[in-house]
Amino acid sequence: MNADLYVPGDGWLHRADPRVKFAMSLALLVLCLIWRNWAFMTAALVLEHAMLAADRVPAERILWVWKILAFVIVMIVVLWPIFDPSGAHELWRWGFLRLTRENLIMAAVMGLRIPALGFACFLTLFTTSQAKLVRGLVALGVPYRAGLTLATSLRYIPVFFGIFQSVSDAQRARGLDLSGGDATGAGSHRGNPFTRLVARFKSYLPIIVAVLIRAYRMSQGVGWAMESRGLGLPGARTYRVRLRMRPADWGLLAATVIGTVATVILMVMD
Numbered sequence: 001m002n003a004d005l006y007v008p009g010d011g012w013l014h015r016a017d018p019r020v021k022f023a024m025s026l027a028l029l030v031l032c033l034i035w036r037n038w039a040f041m042t043a044a045l046v047l048e049h050a051m052l053a054a055d056r057v058p059a060e061r062i063l064w065v066w067k068i069l070a071f072v073i074v075m076i077v078v079l080w081p082i083f084d085p086s087g088a089h090e091l092w093r094w095g096f097l098r099l100t101r102e103n104l105i106m107a108a109v110m111g112l113r114i115p116a117l118g119f120a121c122f123l124t125l126f127t128t129s130q131a132k133l134v135r136g137l138v139a140l141g142v143p144y145r146a147g148l149t150l151a152t153s154l155r156y157i158p159v160f161f162g163i164f165q166s167v168s169d170a171q172r173a174r175g176l177d178l179s180g181g182d183a184t185g186a187g188s189h190r191g192n193p194f195t196r197l198v199a200r201f202k203s204y205l206p207i208i209v210a211v212l213i214r215a216y217r218m219s220q221g222v223g224w225a226m227e228s229r230g231l232g233l234p235g236a237r238t239y240r241v242r243l244r245m246r247p248a249d250w251g252l253l254a255a256t257v258i259g260t261v262a263t264v265i266l267m268v269m270d
Contacts, residue, residue, distance in 0.1 A: 005157065006126065012054065013127040014128075016127070018132045022140065025123055032044055034267075037270065065118055077111040080106060081099050085103065086102060137151070163211055
């Protein structure tokens with residue numbers, strides 16, 4: 001994984017105005033949050049993948065998103081019927097666990113909602129450079145400092161993920177046991193799940209400390225670099241990136257509005 005969410009390219013999404021991509025991602029996020037319909041979630045996922053493929057975003061980046069979301073998706077699908085035993089059409093029952101057609105459908109909807117929300121965000125993050133991301137936020141009225149802070153935070157998510165992986169590999173090479181085993185090497189704790197969880201957390205403490213130290217040093221370097229470029233100095237600010245809505249951008253914005261309105265109408269009629 002590269003140290004940036006942005007994928008360099010010249011596809012149609014890359015060339016689109018960042019403000020239009022913000023509107024498109026926001027529309028998908030809101031619709032996925034308010035409509036609990038498995039057909040719509042599936043359609044949204046297909047649309048998002050088709051747009052990324054048409055923009056020629058590498059398949060490994062798309063698979064990377066599925067990889068980081070896989071654990072959350074599985075946990076939601078498994079746990080939803082346990083915590084939501086509602087439904088009139090019972091399929092199976094064992095003690096407090098009650099599986100119904102309704103809660104299984106809702107578990108599937110929630111499992112589809114997570115990647116749909118994730119790819120709605122990555123439509124913009126994969127296709128918008130940091131400079132255009134900041135410029136787009138400022139053009140929408142967000143203060144420059146806030147826009148720069150948000151863009152920089154998104155920029156360093158994969159950086160810290162890479163640091164965590166590299167530190168973990170280095171500590172494993174030095175013999176650190178990350179399985180939560182005891183000091184005598186007798187294996188991992190058995191019995192109480194809470195005890196195993198605490199032991200696993202303790203085994204990761206050296207890695208967490210090392211990552212925090214590297215993150216602090218990196219933040220110092222970023223802060224000094226921003227100060228050397230005059231961040232926070234009074235006076236008018238000029239921008240290298242100039243935003244201008246092209247006919248294609250207006251067409252994409254119109255398609256987004258029409259699609260959103262049509263989806264809301266379908267939602268009301270459902």
